[in-house]
Amino acid sequence: MTLQIGEANFQYQLLLQNQIKLQGLFLAGFDLKSYLKKKRMDVDKALDALLPNPDGLHATLLEAMRYSVMAGGKRLRPVLVLAAAEAVGGSQSEAMPAACALEFIHTYSLIHDDLPAMDDDDLRRGRPTCHIAFGEAMAILAGDGLLTFAFEVLAGMAAQGKMEPSKSAQVISTLAKAAGINGMVGGQAADVLMENMEINAEQLSFIHEHKTGALIKASVEIGGIIGGASREGLDALSRYGAALGLAFQIVDDLLDIEGDEEVLGKPVGSDIEKRKATYPALFGMEESREKARSYVDAALSALHFLDSKAEPLRAIARYVIERNR
Amino acid sequence: MTLQIGEANFQYQLLLQNQIKLQGLFLAGFDLKSYLKKKRMDVDKALDALLPNPDGLHATLLEAMRYSVMAGGKRLRPVLVLAAAEAVGGSQSEAMPAACALEFIHTYSLIHDDLPAMDDDDLRRGRPTCHIAFGEAMAILAGDGLLTFAFEVLAGMAAQGKMEPSKSAQVISTLAKAAGINGMVGGQAADVLMENMEINAEQLSFIHEHKTGALIKASVEIGGIIGGASREGLDALSRYGAALGLAFQIVDDLLDIEGDEEVLGKPVGSDIEKRKATYPALFGMEESREKARSYVDAALSALHFLDSKAEPLRAIARYVIERNR
Numbered sequence: 157m158t159l160q161i162g163e164a165n166f167q168y169q170l171l172l173q174n175q176i177k178l179q180g181l182f183l184a185g186f187d188l189k190s191y192l193k194k195k196r197m198d199v200d201k202a203l204d205a206l207l208p209n210p211d212g213l214h215a216t217l218l219e220a221m222r223y224s225v226m227a228g229g230k231r232l233r234p235v236l237v238l239a240a241a242e243a244v245g246g247s248q249s250e251a252m253p254a255a256c257a258l259e260f261i262h263t264y265s266l267i268h269d270d271l272p273a274m275d276d277d278d279l280r281r282g283r284p285t286c287h288i289a290f291g292e293a294m295a296i297l298a299g300d301g302l303l304t305f306a307f308e309v310l311a312g313m314a315a316q317g318k319m320e321p322s323k324s325a326q327v328i329s330t331l332a333k334a335a336g337i338n339g340m341v342g343g344q345a346a347d348v349l350m351e352n353m354e355i356n357a358e359q360l361s362f363i364h365e366h367k368t369g370a371l372i373k374a375s376v377e378i379g380g381i382i383g384g385a386s387r388e389g390l391d392a393l394s395r396y397g398a399a400l401g402l403a404f405q406i407v408d409d410l411l412d413i414e415g416d417e418e419v420l421g422k423p424v425g426s427d428i429e430k431r432k433a434t435y436p437a438l439f440g441m442e443e444s445r446e447k448a449r450s451y452v453d454a455a456l457s458a459l460h461f462l463d464s465k466a467e468p469l470r471a472i473a474r475y476v477i478e479r480n481r
Numbered sequence: 482m483t484l485q486i487g488e489a490n491f492q493y494q495l496l497l498q499n500q501i502k503l504q505g506l507f508l509a510g511f512d513l514k515s516y517l518k519k520k521r522m523d524v525d526k527a528l529d530a531l532l533p534n535p536d537g538l539h540a541t542l543l544e545a546m547r548y549s550v551m552a553g554g555k556r557l558r559p560v561l562v563l564a565a566a567e568a569v570g571g572s573q574s575e576a577m578p579a580a581c582a583l584e585f586i587h588t589y590s591l592i593h594d595d596l597p598a599m600d601d602d603d604l605r606r607g608r609p610t611c612h613i614a615f616g617e618a619m620a621i622l623a624g625d626g627l628l629t630f631a632f633e634v635l636a637g638m639a640a641q642g643k644m645e646p647s648k649s650a651q652v653i654s655t656l657a658k659a660a661g662i663n664g665m666v667g668g669q670a671a672d673v674l675m676e677n678m679e680i681n682a683e684q685l686s687f688i689h690e691h692k693t694g695a696l697i698k699a700s701v702e703i704g705g706i707i708g709g710a711s712r713e714g715l716d717a718l719s720r721y722g723a724a725l726g727l728a729f730q731i732v733d734d735l736l737d738i739e740g741d742e743e744v745l746g747k748p749v750g751s752d753i754e755k756r757k758a759t760y761p762a763l764f765g766m767e768e769s770r771e772k773a774r775s776y777v778d779a780a781l782s783a784l785h786f787l788d789s790k791a792e793p794l795r796a797i798a799r800y801v802i803e804r805n806r
Contacts, residue, residue, distance in 0.1 A: 208662065213687050217662060217670035268625060273617035292598035293673045296621065297666055300593060303625065304661035307632045311657055314650035321646035325639035328653060332636055336629035337533065337542060341622055345542035348618045362538050 188471040192235060199234040200226070202252045203259060206309060220290040220298035221305075225263045227281045232404075233258040236375040236472070237382075240393050243459075243466040246383025253313050254327055254382055257306040258375050261335050264302035265371075267295050269344065306331070319382070326381050334374030343367030347433065355433045363433055368408075369401030376400070376469075388461075395458035396469060403451035403476050406444050409434040411479065413441070452477050513796040517560060524559040525551070527577045528584060531634060545615040545623035546630075550588045552606045557729075558583040561700040561797070562707075565718050568784075568791040571708025578638050579652055579707055582631040583700050586660050589627035590696075592620050594669065631656070644707070651706050659699030668692030672758065680758045688758055693733075694726030701725070701794075713786075720783035721794060728776035728801045731769050734759040736804065738766070777802050 203225055210219040234255035241251035270277040270285040271292065278288050287295035307328060314324035333339055343366025350359060376397030380390045413436055435444040455473040459466050528550055535544040559580035566576035595602040595610040596617065603613050612620035632653060639649035658664055668691025675684060701722030705715045738761055760769040780798040784791050 212667075213671035213684060214662065214667040214674065214691075216674055217667065221662070264625075268621055271621065273621060294670065296593055296596065296598060297670045297673070300589075300624070300628065301662040301666045301670075303628055304657055304666060307653060308657035308661050311650050311654035314647070315654040321650045322639070325636050325646045325649050328632060328636035329640040332629050332633035336633050337539065337546070337626040341626045341629060342537075342539040342542065345619065345622045345626075346538035348622070349539065349541055359538060366539075 186467050186471055188468070188475055191468055191471070195235045195238055196231045198248065198252070199231045199238075199255060199259065203256050206253070206256050216290060216294055217297055217301060220286055220294045221302055223289060224267050224280075224286045224298060225259065225302070227283055229281060231259060233262050233371060233375040236372065236397070236400075236469075237379040239468040239472065240376040240379025240397075241383035242379075243393070243462055243469050244380055244383040244385040244389050245465065246379070250319070251379055251382045253309050253318075254331075254378050257309050257331065258371070258378070260302045260306040260309070261331065261340075262371060264299040264306075265335075265340060265344070267299040267302070271295060274344075274348065303335070306335075323381060327378050330374050330377050330381065334370040339366055339370035339374070340368075343370065350433060355438075357438060360433050360435065360438055364402060364405045364435075365398075368405045369398065372401035372404060373397035392458050392460075392462060396455045396473070399451045399455035399458065400473055400476065403448045403455065403473070406435045406448040406451070407476055407479055409436055410441065410444055410448070449477060511792050511796055513793070513800055516793055516796070520560045520563055521556045523573065523577070524556045524563075524580055524584065528581050531578070531581050541615060541619055542622055542626060545611055545619045546627055548614060549592050549605075549611045549623060550584065550627070552608055554606060556584060558587050558696060558700040561697065561722070561725075561794075562704040564793040564797065565701040565704025565710075565722075566708035567704075568718070568787055568794050569705055569708040569710040569714050570790065571704070575644070576704055576707045578634050578643075579656075579703050580700075582634050582656065583696070583703070585627045585631040585634070586656065586665075587696060589624040589631075590660075590665060590669070592624040592627070596620060599669075599673065628660075648706060652703050655699050655702050655706065659695040664691055664695035664699070665693075668695065675758060680763075682763060685758050685760065685763055689727060689730045689760075690723075693730045694723065697726035697729060698722035717783050717785075717787060721780045721798070724776045724780035724783065725798055725801065728773045728780065728798070731760045731773040731776070732801055732804055734761055735766065735769055735773070774802060 207222050207225060208218050210216070210222065212218075237255035237258055238248050238251050242248065266280060267286045269275050270280055271287055277285055279285060283289075285295075286298055290298065310324060310328050310331065313319040314321045319327075335341065337345075343363050346359070347363045347367055350363070355363075373394060374397070376393045377390065380393040385393060412434065435447065439447065452473050456470055459469060462469075532547050532550060533543050535541070535547065537543075562580035562583055563573050563576050567573060591605060592611045594600050595605055596612055602610055604610060608614075610620075611623055615623065635649060635653050635656065638644040639646045644652075660666065662670075668688050671684070672688045672692055675688070680688075698719060699722070701718045702715065705718040710718060737759065760772065764772065777798050781795055784794060787794075
């Protein structure tokens with residue numbers, strides 16, 4: 157009996173060692189930096205191709221949209237769409253228009269957030285914000301245009317026979333919910349309404365889950381839908397996305413305090429100056445770091461039954477923490 | 482031979498007389514005022530049911546959306562969706578969510594147009610505009626929220642199995658194109674960019690076709706798609722919608738000069754004061770009236786092969802001119 161348990165334990169240890177060895181090899185073999193660079197280049201190319209060139213009586217509008225979308229940035233949301241699609245066996249080419257749609261929505265939210273009536277920011281990614289460069293009216297319209305264009309691109313896929321209509325409806329529904337009043341816009345409204353107020357942990361969670369979390373989660377879910385994920389796979393991706401979104405936001409809050417202005421593209425401490433609700437303000441630096449780590453762990457464990465095709469998603473989750481070093 | 486032609490001619494005259502008699506009877510029997518009142522009430526009820534009640538940390542956002550949508554108004558776009566669906570044999574209940582989506586988009590455009598950076602209007606339909614009542618940040622977000630909610634409602638229909646996914650994709654694609662950079666937003670941008678400039682007839686057409694025409698045309702098309710119009714029927718509705726949109730805009734311009742402030746809900750002459758591009762400014766009053774009449778004729782003749790179910794659409798086109806009496 158003892159021997160059997162010992163034997164079983166021995167076999168298990170062996171298995172574990174092999175797994176760790178394999179994982180080590182794999183990790184050593186997976187170069188996230190190159191992966192992200194390649195995906196970003198592909199996304200940038202697709203964004204450039206989708207965006208209309210400035211022409212006609214409304215050329216300045218198209219120019220303002222292009223100015224803001226092509227300002228660079230991490231392209232986190234589109235990369236997540238592609239990585240999630242590929243994690244469940246889908247193709248980059250089918251997922252790319254949706255990846256671009258996510259970036260259009262993200263960019264519109266930045267343009268409107270930067271407006272004088274909102275955060276009143278003059279700089280974004282080291283360049284004048286859209287309303288500084290093109291005027292406030294054009295910035296409002298560029299945001300409206302990008303938001304609408306995202307849905308035009310997605311619905312166009314189905315209308316042109318490039319995506320199953322039922323898939324398209326699911327993608328559009330997921331995106332609209334995540335970007336709208338029960339998602340990003342709702343979170344932004346709560347943030348505006350509670351500025352300069354003492355808020356509690358529950359209120360902070362609401363803001364972050366909605367304002368940034370919802371769209372990050374939706375990116376992963378949309379990739380999964382397009383990639384043809386099973387119900388179980390979609391559920392795993394959804395939990396991964398939710399945890400990743402929260403980890404990302406906490407690290408963003410931390411970077412605002414301890415980060416490098418050049419890396420951030422905005423003045424360090426700008427959240428504090430505006431008395432914005434942040435994790436460090438509520439929980440302190442160390443507990444915030446701990447929370448971020450535990451969300452990354454949750455994100456990784458959500459993916460436990462996916463195979464090596466999910467490695468980019470795992471590496472992205474780990475990278476979120478590494479950004480903060 | 483002569484006799485035969487005479488006979489044929491006689492039969493034709495008889496037919497024509499009967500047709501005119503029938504049409505007269507029908508027209509006498511069709512009460513547009515009651516029709517519009519009934520449809521508006523149905524639309525108002527559906528809008529009320531769809532809009533979320535103010536609750537949660539973003540309650541003020543939901544309140545601002547409701548405030549602007551439920552401010553009343555003609556509900557022209559939703560009524561057109563319903564009338565077009567019924568003109569080709571569709572049902573009001575299937576078309577209603579899309580009718581509401583059109584009104585959400587229209588309302589968002591009014592909220593953003595009224596902003597200080599745009600038209601800077603304090604009054605709309607006799608009440609304080611959204612940014613006067615709720616602040617500028619909340620008005621921007623209420624507009625963003627309504628725009629996104631329109632797509633959420635439409636995609637939700639298919640996701641919940643209440644509309645064929647392929648129909649849903651066609652509807653969303655039509656709406657996004659009409660509302661976006663190649664439609665309403667593009668027209669609004671051109672209008673902003675050319676304010677205080679001398680413009681020609683071509684530029685005026687561009688602005689009107691895009692800024693107001695595109696969404697009115699899309700309303701009719703979307704009703705047709707949902708109602709299951711044939712390709713020929715959809716084409717007829719599309720031409721009707723395009724002509725109606727132009728007639729409507731010209732009459733709007735005329736009313737701004739000669740209308741009643743109480744009916745308009747905005748100060749008479751406000752377009753002139755802002756040096757906005759209008760038909761009367763470019764063509765004079767009489768030629769503008771003539772243009773409106775000929776667009777109404779074009780709208781009516783586009784519907785020539787549709788049966789009596791299209792009577793509400795015909796009556797609406799005639800009514801556009803009557804508004805100007």
